[in-house]
Amino acid sequence: MELTFFIDKTLPEPMYIQLYSSFKRTIETGDIPSGSKLPSIRQLSAQLNISRNTVEAAYQQLLAEGYLISKPKSGLFTADMADMDLLPYQKPVHQEQELSQTGPEIRYDFQYGDISSERFPFQAWKRSINHALLEKGEELLLYGDKQGEARLRCQLADYLYRARGLECNADNVILTTGTQQSISLICQLFSLAGEKIGFENPGYDGVRAVFENHGCKIDPISVKDEGLCVDELEKSNAKIVYVTPSHQFPLGMVMSIQNRLKLLQWASKEEGYVIEDDYDSEFRYSGQPIPSLKGMDRLGRVIYLGTFSKAFLPGIRLSYIVLPKSLLGLYRRKFSAYNQPVSQLIQHAMSQFIESGDFDRHIKRIRKIYQDKHKTLITSISSSFGENAKIIGEKAGLHLLLDIPSQGRESLIDSAVKKSVLVYDPAKYWTDPESCPSNLVLLGFGGLSRSEIEAGVELLKQAWFPGSD
Amino acid sequence: MELTFFIDKTLPEPMYIQLYSSFKRTIETGDIPSGSKLPSIRQLSAQLNISRNTVEAAYQQLLAEGYLISKPKSGLFTADMADMDLLPYQKPVHQEQELSQTGPEIRYDFQYGDISSERFPFQAWKRSINHALLEKGEELLLYGDKQGEARLRCQLADYLYRARGLECNADNVILTTGTQQSISLICQLFSLAGEKIGFENPGYDGVRAVFENHGCKIDPISVKDEGLCVDELEKSNAKIVYVTPSHQFPLGMVMSIQNRLKLLQWASKEEGYVIEDDYDSEFRYSGQPIPSLKGMDRLGRVIYLGTFSKAFLPGIRLSYIVLPKSLLGLYRRKFSAYNQPVSQLIQHAMSQFIESGDFDRHIKRIRKIYQDKHKTLITSISSSFGENAKIIGEKAGLHLLLDIPSQGRESLIDSAVKKSVLVYDPAKYWTDPESCPSNLVLLGFGGLSRSEIEAGVELLKQAWFPGSD
DNA sequence: GGGTATTTGTCCGTATGTATG
DNA sequence: TCATACATACGGACAAATACC
Numbered sequence: 001m002e003l004t005f006f007i008d009k010t011l012p013e014p015m016y017i018q019l020y021s022s023f024k025r026t027i028e029t030g031d032i033p034s035g036s037k038l039p040s041i042r043q044l045s046a047q048l049n050i051s052r053n054t055v056e057a058a059y060q061q062l063l064a065e066g067y068l069i070s071k072p073k074s075g076l077f078t079a080d081m082a083d084m085d086l087l088p089y090q091k092p093v094h095q096e097q098e099l100s101q102t103g104p105e106i107r108y109d110f111q112y113g114d115i116s117s118e119r120f121p122f123q124a125w126k127r128s129i130n131h132a133l134l135e136k137g138e139e140l141l142l143y144g145d146k147q148g149e150a151r152l153r154c155q156l157a158d159y160l161y162r163a164r165g166l167e168c169n170a171d172n173v174i175l176t177t178g179t180q181q182s183i184s185l186i187c188q189l190f191s192l193a194g195e196k197i198g199f200e201n202p203g204y205d206g207v208r209a210v211f212e213n214h215g216c217k218i219d220p221i222s223v224k225d226e227g228l229c230v231d232e233l234e235k236s237n238a239k240i241v242y243v244t245p246s247h248q249f250p251l252g253m254v255m256s257i258q259n260r261l262k263l264l265q266w267a268s269k270e271e272g273y274v275i276e277d278d279y280d281s282e283f284r285y286s287g288q289p290i291p292s293l294k295g296m297d298r299l300g301r302v303i304y305l306g307t308f309s310k311a312f313l314p315g316i317r318l319s320y321i322v323l324p325k326s327l328l329g330l331y332r333r334k335f336s337a338y339n340q341p342v343s344q345l346i347q348h349a350m351s352q353f354i355e356s357g358d359f360d361r362h363i364k365r366i367r368k369i370y371q372d373k374h375k376t377l378i379t380s381i382s383s384s385f386g387e388n389a390k391i392i393g394e395k396a397g398l399h400l401l402l403d404i405p406s407q408g409r410e411s412l413i414d415s416a417v418k419k420s421v422l423v424y425d426p427a428k429y430w431t432d433p434e435s436c437p438s439n440l441v442l443l444g445f446g447g448l449s450r451s452e453i454e455a456g457v458e459l460l461k462q463a464w465f466p467g468s469d
Numbered sequence: 470m471e472l473t474f475f476i477d478k479t480l481p482e483p484m485y486i487q488l489y490s491s492f493k494r495t496i497e498t499g500d501i502p503s504g505s506k507l508p509s510i511r512q513l514s515a516q517l518n519i520s521r522n523t524v525e526a527a528y529q530q531l532l533a534e535g536y537l538i539s540k541p542k543s544g545l546f547t548a549d550m551a552d553m554d555l556l557p558y559q560k561p562v563h564q565e566q567e568l569s570q571t572g573p574e575i576r577y578d579f580q581y582g583d584i585s586s587e588r589f590p591f592q593a594w595k596r597s598i599n600h601a602l603l604e605k606g607e608e609l610l611l612y613g614d615k616q617g618e619a620r621l622r623c624q625l626a627d628y629l630y631r632a633r634g635l636e637c638n639a640d641n642v643i644l645t646t647g648t649q650q651s652i653s654l655i656c657q658l659f660s661l662a663g664e665k666i667g668f669e670n671p672g673y674d675g676v677r678a679v680f681e682n683h684g685c686k687i688d689p690i691s692v693k694d695e696g697l698c699v700d701e702l703e704k705s706n707a708k709i710v711y712v713t714p715s716h717q718f719p720l721g722m723v724m725s726i727q728n729r730l731k732l733l734q735w736a737s738k739e740e741g742y743v744i745e746d747d748y749d750s751e752f753r754y755s756g757q758p759i760p761s762l763k764g765m766d767r768l769g770r771v772i773y774l775g776t777f778s779k780a781f782l783p784g785i786r787l788s789y790i791v792l793p794k795s796l797l798g799l800y801r802r803k804f805s806a807y808n809q810p811v812s813q814l815i816q817h818a819m820s821q822f823i824e825s826g827d828f829d830r831h832i833k834r835i836r837k838i839y840q841d842k843h844k845t846l847i848t849s850i851s852s853s854f855g856e857n858a859k860i861i862g863e864k865a866g867l868h869l870l871l872d873i874p875s876q877g878r879e880s881l882i883d884s885a886v887k888k889s890v891l892v893y894d895p896a897k898y899w900t901d902p903e904s905c906p907s908n909l910v911l912l913g914f915g916g917l918s919r920s921e922i923e924a925g926v927e928l929l930k931q932a933w934f935p936g937s938d
Numbered sequence: 939g940g941g942t943a944t945t946t947g948t949c950c951g952t953a954t955g956t957a958t959g
Numbered sequence: 960t961c962a963t964a965c966a967t968a969c970g971g972a973c974a975a976a977t978a979c980c
Contacts, residue, residue, distance in 0.1 A: 028765070064759065065726055065759050065760070066725045066726035066727065067726055079726065079727065080727070081726070081727060081730055113612060114611065115610060115611070120610060122602075122606060126599075126602050129598060129602065129814075130595075130599075133591075133594075133595050133598065137591060139784070140782070140784050140785075141584060141589060141782050141783070141784055142583065142584070142782075142783055142784055143582060143783040143784065144784060177646050177650075177786075177810035177811070177812075178808055178810055180807055180808060180810075181646075181650070181810060184653055184657075188653075188679075188682035188683060189682075191682070191684055193662030193663065193683070193684040194662065194663070194684075205806050206806040206807065206808070208806075209803070209804070209805070209806040209807065210657075210807075213657035213658075213660070213803055213804075214657060214662070214683070215660055215662040215663075215684070313609070313610050313611075314610070314611055314612040314808070315608070315609050315610050315611055315612065315613060315812065315813035315814070316609075316812055316813075316814070317646075317809075317810055317811065317812040317813075318812075334678070334682055335678070335682075336678075337674050337675040337677075337678040338649055338675065338678065338679075339647055339649060339675070339783075340786075341646035341647050341649075341650060341786055341810065342646070342786060343646075343784065343785055343786040343787075343812055343815050344784035344785075344786075345598075345784070345785070345814075345815070346812050346814070346815070428806075
């Protein structure tokens with residue numbers, strides 16, 4: 001057999017590596033049958049005009065990887081391989097990532113989830129990061145506490161008591177990298193695969209997807225003015241229900257006290273659990289803040305989920321679970337081998353950020369900013385559309401729904417795009433997207449300035465009611 | 470003849486000088502007879518895990534001073550010294566670095582998972598963090614790419630190709646906050662609740678717990694010298710198998726090529742998937758690193774898991790999945806509503822850290838440090854215990870197992886504790902902890918310095934074989 | 939069929955370029 | 960700049976297996 005290899009001395013890749021790769025490939029493709037003898041070191045070194053040791057180095061590597069076996073003073077042979085033809089050689093496709101710029105220019109994007117960056121206290125955050133880097137040097141290297149750093153958990157427990165009327169111990173707090181991971185942990189905690197989950201309809205699709213991916217059966221429970229319809233929940237035989245009582249997503253109502261009590265009663269009777277997602281409770285624009293559901297929970301039937309994504313930064317990836325005491329034992333049993341997923345740097349920086357008071361200041365400031373934006377949006381909408389638009393869910397949060405009776409969703413969104421404004425289709429929040437009312441669009445206002453909001457709404461008016469003035 | 474020299478890379482004295490002095494002393498005392506052949510440069514460099522050139526430098530010095538004579542192409546021999554004993558050897562006064570506190574508080578903790586912090590490039594890491602804070606200000610606020618930042622994924626794909634022979638596209642890379650989350654995502658991807666999982670026995674309990682918490686049935690597959698026993702796997706009807714081919718955890722063997730092929734063949738025949746956890750492939754102590762299983766996977770049946778926990782920092786929380794192309798569609802369907810869990814700051818900082826070349830340098834350096842510690846541990850153990858201990862899994866990684874036939878595990882661990890040394894019980898890695906061989910203990914060496922390792926092993930000797938000398 | 943020349947893997951010391959601090 | 964350490968390359972020496980007369 002005549003094997004020809006090409007060794008290029010000018011290549012940056014070492015010669016012995018080139019040779020090694022050539023052989024490996026040839027063996028894998030089956031071009032060299034199993035058990036056959038390879039060209040001797042001397043032969044090959046002569047043929048390729050390279051040193052014997054260079055050839056030897058290549059053979060040694062193949063030997064170490066098990067491709068060859070050596071019979072000393074006799075020869076080197078390809079190892080007996082089961083079925084190398086499983087490995088047809090394919091040219092590596094090293095294609096460059098291309099970020100395709102598409103579509104028309106968008107000037108005003110009412111995307112939900114965008115946040116206000118204009119007033120973010122960058123300096124203070126950097127100080128906190130650097131403080132963590134300097135003070136906690138060694139600690140940042142290691143695996144930390146499984147539930148999260150005790151200091152941060154204490155601060156959180158304290159914050160939750162002050163801001164949300166939620167009395168809990170730092171022991172009950174578990175840090176996660178987001179609400180979705182919190183949900184995943186809960187699914188694992190209760191072994192929810194195959195189980196029914198009571199779920200708000202409409203509700204947050206990001207959480208619904210997690211339940212579904214864990215094999216849960218979603219039992220859609222409709223949402224009334226008072227919040228989740230507990231009567232419907234009672235008819236279902238779900239033992240776990242997911243709710244957003246402070247500000248229903250996406251409809252925006254606040255669950256009434258009466259309904260909260262009813263829900264807690266249900267949980268107690270069924271020995272079920274209520275998952276309370278308090279995702280944007282910091283942002284209420286009218287009336288007294290209503291305490292969290294967990295704050296009313298005396299029987300340990302509520303699992304509370306909080307997050308820094310809205311209040312602070314989505315990009316920071318820091319959320320938390322507050323478990324009832326009765327579930328801590330189960331949690332520790334099931335997750336004793338789990339590592340804490342939030343970076344130590346982030347934990348310590350956040351801890352420092354809270355301790356310095358910068359966090360409280362930031363919340364205060366950002367709340368006012370969103371309040372302003374919210375007011376601007378409401379005012380703009382009612383002055384632009386008057387009776388032609390109904391605003392839904394304007395009491396809290398960073399988004400609202402618009403009901404424009406004149407047109408369908410696609411039409412509304414399309415004509416907005418033509419005016420370079422993005423508004424969003426809320427259909428995905430319905431378990432059955434078909435049942436989403438056909439005139440609804442969703443507007444998030446977190447990422448736009450006041451003047452942008454005003455300009456955006458003006459363009460929407462032109463798009464939806466051209467020539468109206 | 471068995472000559473043992475100790476080279477300390479951390480000492481200010483150059484290695485070749487240390488070696489030179491050791492030989493000079495040994496020749497002068499007559500411990501090496503005149504005219505005898507010295508260990509060859511290759512031999513010694515391999516034994517001490519240092520470069521051949523370093524040994525050569527030492528020999529050259531001895532040669533120049535007349536202690537050695539060189540027979541070219543044959544070997545180096547000690548010169549014929551007439552009366553060397555005219556030069557009585559004096560013990561150098563090696564001032565021991567006093568361990569200030571000799572109380573029972575001092576502990577040598579052979580914990581697996583601790584890492585070497587003494588040489589962590591803090592400055593470079595801080596630079597990367599600050600660079601990310603400055604350059605990416607706005608971006609850090611927002612939700613990023615769902616799979617992770619494209620730039621970092623490209624760098625990872627490139628690194629995997631260079632370091633692990635794994636050709637993949639950035640599109641196939643998904644960032645996670647840890648191997649456990651990677652496993653959770655895979656469970657969700659395939660809806661594994663209730664399904665059988667082929668799992669190495671013994672194997673990594675942290676991953677087993679995740680499977681179990683997702684409702685999977687663990688099917689323990691035993692591990693032989695060649696790695697996972699594929700014949701057993703075939704008898705099971707599992708469609709998914711979890712393996713650690715580069716360095717089996719905890720036993721430490723490398724899966725042979727033949728067995729790798731057999732495993733791939735199984736996956737192809739069963740249309741199953743192999744989950745390859747390449748958790749510490751960076752640390753091999755002999756020869757070139759062996760390419761990953763995924764690198765041989767031409768049929769898209771291998772899911773690769775990597776992590777920065779070992780190579781970089783456990784506290785950073787950054788791992789990744791490489792999915793075969795055929796699974797990308799399913800992934801995008803199931804996880805379209807998921808947010809990326811790794812903090813933007815961490816992603817951009819790591820990206821900068823890699824781009825600046827600091828990462829490659831760090832890996833290089835840290836690998837050497839671990840190599841050194843590894844060597845120290847092996848040497849200490851064999852000189853302290855000799856035939857009384859068998860070392861298992863010493864080819865790679867940051868830990869090894871010790872088989873001490875004389876006593877049971879509890880006894881070994883207890884008596885070590887009394888000498889203020891912590892060694893660990895590996896029983897939890899067995900699916901049935903009862904079946905763990907009773908004389909095994911686990912020693913991780915990542916977090917201890919050379920002198921700590923030596924002192925720790927000495928104490929272990931006193932604990933386990935009191936009065937042996 | 940037994941000695942011999944050749945081939946073989948494996949070992950040996952060495953030279954050069956380069957990365958690191 | 961300079962010392963140190965390593966990766967990559969080189970050709971010679973040797974003993975055992977093999978081929979050949």
